[in-house]
Amino acid sequence: MSSNEIKLAADSRTEFGKGASRRLRREGKVPAVIYGHGTDPVHIALPGHESLLALRAANALLSITIDGGKAQLALPKQVQRDPLKGFLEHVDLLIVRKGEKVTVEVPLVILGEVKEGIVTMDQQTITLEAEATNIPAQIEIEVSALEVGQQITAGDLNLPEGAVFPGEPEDLILSVAAPITEEALEASLEGDAGEAPAEEAAEDEAE
Incomplete structure (x- = not known):
């Protein structure tokens, strides 16, 4: 079995901190950061339910579009989950080619x-x-x-x-x-x- 690209549409975000992250999760979104290949880290918000399903598989290959822009491939580098309820708290994504x-x-x-x-x-x-x-x-x-x-x-x-x-x-x-x-x-x-x-x-x- 090999990885298939899973498409996720993300929004860029400008608010940071615990309060901003809590607000995002209440809206059904997941705070994340995407980086790699010499690019500056970009803070984004992923769709919560779709991301939870996508990240059930190990090493899921994601095709991320930010604000409707060009898609870029990424792998989950670090996934933080709530230890009790299991929902996604934060995701680090590594850009790959x-x-x-x-x-x-x-x-x-x-x-x-x-x-x-x-x-x-x-x-x-x-x-x-x-x-x-x-x-x-x-x-x-x-x-x-x-x-x-x-x-x-x-x-x-x-x-x-x-x-x-x-x-x-x-x-x-x-x-x-x-x-x-x-x-x-x-x-x-x-x-x-x-x-x-x-x-x-x-x-x-x-x-």
Whole structure:
């Protein structure tokens, strides 16, 4: 899957500060700033509902028009949300160009289930260098054929054309561990229980 441009019509804004931002949000708009490629930051107001929908996807590629002007492509650089209600509080947008490479965090998604064992994710996202207009929405990892003891490294991932992992191919992504048996769990619990008296005895001797 690759990114599609999402068109948003923005208004320029001249009022700043918390009070101005609150007024914008009451009007159903989101305060934002757009910058990059040597341009001065421009403060804008985005349509609230459309922006909320657009920014549900990671690395959404936005086509922004300001006051009806020429459209410019941008990626969300920082998105601030209300921690309780989830509405957008402020958005930082980075201007990008077609064909330009950008560094982004892309979600990793597991497909299928292992026949035996437990899948342990070493990381939930992966850093990729990709074309700004062709950023994958997610990287899928099929695990149904994996067995206990097997691993998936960065070099094993099926990356879309134009996307590059800047790290080492041996970097661990996930592994399949043996399932925890009842015997092992009981032994672990017994071991924990047996350690406490010894610790207490050592403390008594120290006193």
